[in-house]
Amino acid sequence: MTAETATSRPTAFAAPKGVPEYYPPESAGFEHVRNTLQSAADRAGYGLIELPVFEDTGLYARGVGESTDVVSKEMYTFADRGDRSVTLRPEGTAGVVRAVIEHGLDRGGLPVKLRYAGPFFRYERPQAGRYRQLQQVGVEAIGVDDPALDAEVIAVADEGFRALGLTGYRLELTSLGDADCxxxxxxxxxxxxxxxxxxxxxxxxxQINPLRVLDDKRPEVRARLADAPLLVDHLSPASAEHHAAVKQHLDDLGVAYVENPRMVRGLDYYTKTTFEFVHDGLGAQSGIGGGGRYDGLMAVLGGQPLSGVGYGIGVDRTLLACRVEGLEGSAAPWSTARCEVFGVPLGDAARRRLVVLAAELRQAAVRVNLAYGGRGLKGAMKAADRSGARFALVLGERDLEAGQVGLKDLATGEQTSVPLDGAAGSVIAALG
Structure with a gap:
């Protein structure tokens, strides 16, 4: 290569700083975490809502609170080509509430129970567990002020963590009171x-919101706040009764919690029940999910004065917690195998036949991959082993003439021949 050719090579691009990427085989773990968390919400009757990735900036300034770090320091805000100020979504609740108002979802049966998943954006200093593009799964239940609903929301999140096999986390709980206190x-x-x-x-x-100061993470500030009055000691009778009922429901459900009267969370709209799931194995970024009740938010955004409660769970951090606990490689759902059967064709005619057989198996919900590119038997079998498949289908010219295909168990190495006609049924039976 000449010097002139080397200098003419285009500059290689890299992903933006602070944005994690997930690709095979590690992406299997990310997908499993996200799907498991969503499944827990789906079983509790939360329907899917797909939100815009960007919204009018005013939605977050008004709904999240201008005193919060999210609004004042962390939002990705820009003017679009129509000179409108828009912001990449930093959280999900404000967008869900806006959608409920805009589409009249609150005019039907209450509560409106919705779940969402996807990327959110905050400009923060990147570090382990803190990203500028973070993935979340969340739920919102809007329209009913019932301590049992608060407990359900918390229990759904807890169920998702348990389904992943996590054990080293704790639920911290408090109340942020109401308009009377x-x-x-x-x-x-x-x-x-x-x-x-x-x-x-x-x-x-x-001066804007004194509760925000209690959320200050600087050690010197936290030391000065040691004797600060606690809201949980000044709850109105209604808030105190609500908080006690939530705890009773959690006790009934077997969801363990610890009370943390100094918890504020990072958003202004929370009232009454407020909670966070914490995993100390993650170091400084220990929160893996949290949420609470937001009784005034809907009215602030122009809707009916209806209450709401919800949570957001960080998929990235939950995945890190699973890795800390050694879960990623120990259970079948975490398998990085992307197929159950791997086809090994030896020759063009064999390839044509295996392409059809693979399609038949996929229609029967079997995950199938093939060796492409004219690989020889040795190379194709290595690819089959790397795929994690249970069986390889080996088909050569002689097999075609005999009307047979080899079915090889990749764990034991045992190979049998099955008739090509009806081979899909034989494979499905072998898979059990």
Whole structure:
């Protein structure tokens, strides 16, 4: 290669910083986590909603809260070609509530129970478990204020984690009160914060929403907040009763929890029940999912004054938690095999016949792959072994003449011949 040719080669591209990619064979684990979490919600009657990847910026500024780090620091916001300000979605609840209002879903039976999955975007400093494009599975139940519904939402998330085999996580729970107790508590907290040595940005945040200061992760700030009044100690009678009922339902369901009265979560719309699932095996980014009730959000976004409760689970972090617990390679659902049967054709005529047989098997819901590119027997069998398939179908010219095809068990090495006519039935029977 000449120097001129080398310098003319196009620059290679790389994925954006802070964006994880999943590809075979590791993507099998990601897919399993996402599907398992969605299945738990599906069994509880949550129907699928597909949301836009970007929305009007005002939806998040109004719905999520301008005092939050999400809105003030982390959103991907830009002007489109019509000079409209749009934002890549940083979370799912505001978009779901907007869709419920826009399409009148709240005018039918309540609660409206919806689930979603997909990518969300936050501009953060990339590190293990913290990404700029994060994958989530979430649910929202809108229209009914019932502690049993709060407990159901929490239990659905817990069921998803259990179905994955996770054991090393805990559920943290608290209440953020309601409109009857939040104002008085806010004034009490502001008075407390006024006596602390805080930087100007933190003081400004305290004036907008003093609860946001309790969410500060800086050790020096957290130390000064050690004696801050706790909202759970100032709940209205209705909020206290609601919180007690949620805990009773969780006890009845066998869902273990610990109370964390200092939990705030990162979004302004939460009221009453607030929760987070934490896995200490992940280090600093220990949260794998969380959510809560948001009784005022729908009215803020222009809809009826209906309550709602939901959660968002991080698929990326849940996958990391499964890896920490050694689950990824230990159970059949985590298998990276993408086929059950691998076809090994030896010659053009054999290839044509195996292509048809593979199609017949796929129509019967059997996962089938073939050796392509005219590989010899040795190379094709190596590919069959790498595929993770249970059986190989070996077909050569002599087999065609005899009307037979070889069915080889790739675990034992045992090979038998079965008639080509009806071979699909023989393979299905062998798979059990």
């Amino acid at each position: 939040r104002p008085a508590y806010g004034a009490l907290l502001r008075d407390f914060l006024a006596g602390l040595d805080l930087d100007e940005a933190t003081r400004h945040r305290a």
